[in-house]
Amino acid sequence: MSANTLRKAKKLVDSGEVVKIEEDLYQIKSSSDPNKSYFVTSDTCECLGFKNFYKFHHGKGLMANCSHLEAVRIFKKEK
């Protein structure tokens, strides 16, 4: 997990971009396109970074991560 991912995640939480829809379902605005948002649960995300992670690291037993997933983690800790 890069420090950059963490910083982006914290910023999403701080600027109120993380919205809880229901238990374990969150909507997070895209930082690159304000008209776009992603639905995120505690272990999946719709964004390209998340999908690409498994493409590039397939079979290494790693858990995919992205700034949105991390933002949900921070959000849950703080609220």
Ligand SMILES: [Zn+2]
């Ligand atoms: Zn994501």
